Amino acid sequence: MSETSPAIRLPEGSTDCHFHIYGPADRFPYVTGERYSPRGDATLADAFALWERMGVSRGVIVHASTAGEDNAVTFEALKRYPDRLRAVAVLDPGVSDRRLDELTDAGFRGVRINLIRQDGQVMSNRGTSLDDLRKLAPRIAERGWHAQLWVECSDLAEAAPELDRLPLTYVVDHMCRTMADKGADHPDYLAFLDRLRSGRYWTKISGADRNTRIGRPYADTRSFMQAIVAAAPKQVVWGSDWPHVGHTPETVPEMTDLLAILMECVPDDSTRRQILIDNPKRLYGFD
Numbered sequence: 001m002s003e004t005s006p007a008i009r010l011p012e013g014s015t016d017c018h019f020h021i022y023g024p025a026d027r028f029p030y031v032t033g034e035r036y037s038p039r040g041d042a043t044l045a046d047a048f049a050l051w052e053r054m055g056v057s058r059g060v061i062v063h064a065s066t067a068g069e070d071n072a073v074t075f076e077a078l079k080r081y082p083d084r085l086r087a088v089a090v091l092d093p094g095v096s097d098r099r100l101d102e103l104t105d106a107g108f109r110g111v112r113i114n115l116i117r118q119d120g121q122v123m124s125n126r127g128t129s130l131d132d133l134r135k136l137a138p139r140i141a142e143r144g145w146h147a148q149l150w151v152e153c154s155d156l157a158e159a160a161p162e163l164d165r166l167p168l169t170y171v172v173d174h175m176c177r178t179m180a181d182k183g184a185d186h187p188d189y190l191a192f193l194d195r196l197r198s199g200r201y202w203t204k205i206s207g208a209d210r211n212t213r214i215g216r217p218y219a220d221t222r223s224f225m226q227a228i229v230a231a232a233p234k235q236v237v238w239g240s241d242w243p244h245v246g247h248t249p250e251t252v253p254e255m256t257d258l259l260a261i262l263m264e265c266v267p268d269d270s271t272r273r274q275i276l277i278d279n280p281k282r283l284y285g286f287d
Contacts, residue, residue: 008259010055011273015280017060018173018206018239019047021073028073031066035246036126038066042243044077050242054255060284061087062112062148064245065126071103078107086284088112088148090127093135104143109284111140115151115159116177130159133166141167146202146283153178153188160195169200171283174207174241175228180220181213184227196232202283203228205275206239208261209253210246217257225265229275236275237283238262 022030023041031037047059063074074087088110089103114127128136133147140147146169149156153176163170176192183189195201205225208218228236244252266272280286 006054006255006259008054008256008263010259010276012055012057014054014056014276015058015060015237015284015286016047016051016054016056016240016242017237017280017284018062018204019059019242020062020064020067020245021047021077022064022067022243023073028068028076030068030073034066034126036064036066038243038245039249044081047242050240050255054240054259056240058084058280058286059086060109060239060280061085062239063087063090065090065114066245070099071108074108075103075106082107083287086286091132091136091140092128093132095136097139100139100143104145108145110146110148110171111136112148112150112173115149115155117152117155118177118179130162134162137166137168146171148173150174151177153182153186153192156195157188157191160191164200170195170202171237172201172203174210175203175205175221175224177207178211178224179213180211180224184223189224189227193227193231196228196235199232199235202235202237202279204237204239205229205262205265206241206258208258209244209251210241215251216253218253218261222261222265225261229266229271233271233274234279237279238275 021044022038023043061074063071071089078085078087086107086109089108091111111128113133148171150173208221211221212218214220
């Protein structure tokens with residue numbers, strides 16, 4: 001899977017903290033025909049080729065619920081490149097302690113929890129649920145894992161009292177996956193920003209292409225990214241969300257647009273390096 005070479009290059013040591021890999025299908029079969037299924041193989045080699053053009057050194061694979069069973073494709077990638085990669089898993093609450101230890105030793109550092117709705121509609125029923133997290137929380141906490149939340153800001157506000165009782169740190173996907181016309185001044189979004197300030201929550205400034213209502217170059221999402229960086233720059237990482245599953249061929253983003261909005265919303269070089277280099281080291285345990 002190829003992508004146009006971006007015109008913007010990131011500083012040496014940058015980390016892509018949210019990308020997915022799929023296949024090769026003959027070795028790691030993936031789910032086809034669903035909203036978040038890939039359009040074809042999107043392998044680690046493809047990701048590395050894109051990183052070479054972008055200036056990315058390391059990354060965090062978010063194992064997709066459509067990427068195959070038992071985190072296998074991601075597990076193999078971590079075993080091959082332990083210095084360059086970390087990962088977030090999809091887990092069944094019945095997973096054995098032995099398997100959790102194997103995943104931890106390989107470089108898994110979190111589990112992704114699916115709470116995602118858009119405009120009140122459930123977008124996917126796949127993956128690990130909040131009910132699953134209740135059962136998993138003590139076991140993953142003792143292994144130093146966090147919970148990565150795929151959630152919109154109002155749904156986060158509803159779930160937060162229960163989440164806060166669990167012994168976990170949280171990483172919130174895609175700027176809290178809130179559609180741009182809701183406004184970064186919405187009370188539930190302001191509450192999300194307060195959670196970042198607390199130091200227990202993190203977020204990824206990714207997904208501008210998913211949160212926009214107007215399309216490229218995603219100008220309506222800038223205020224959200226700017227608000228996040230202003231609120232808690234030490235609690236922020238960046239991700240490409242490559243290979244952009246769930247888009248139509250017409251709406252698949254160009255990496256140049258995604259990098260451009262990052263540069264516009266984080267113009268200070270020191271803050272940008274913190275988000276791209278220093279914060280991922282703390283969150284994911286890169287040396």
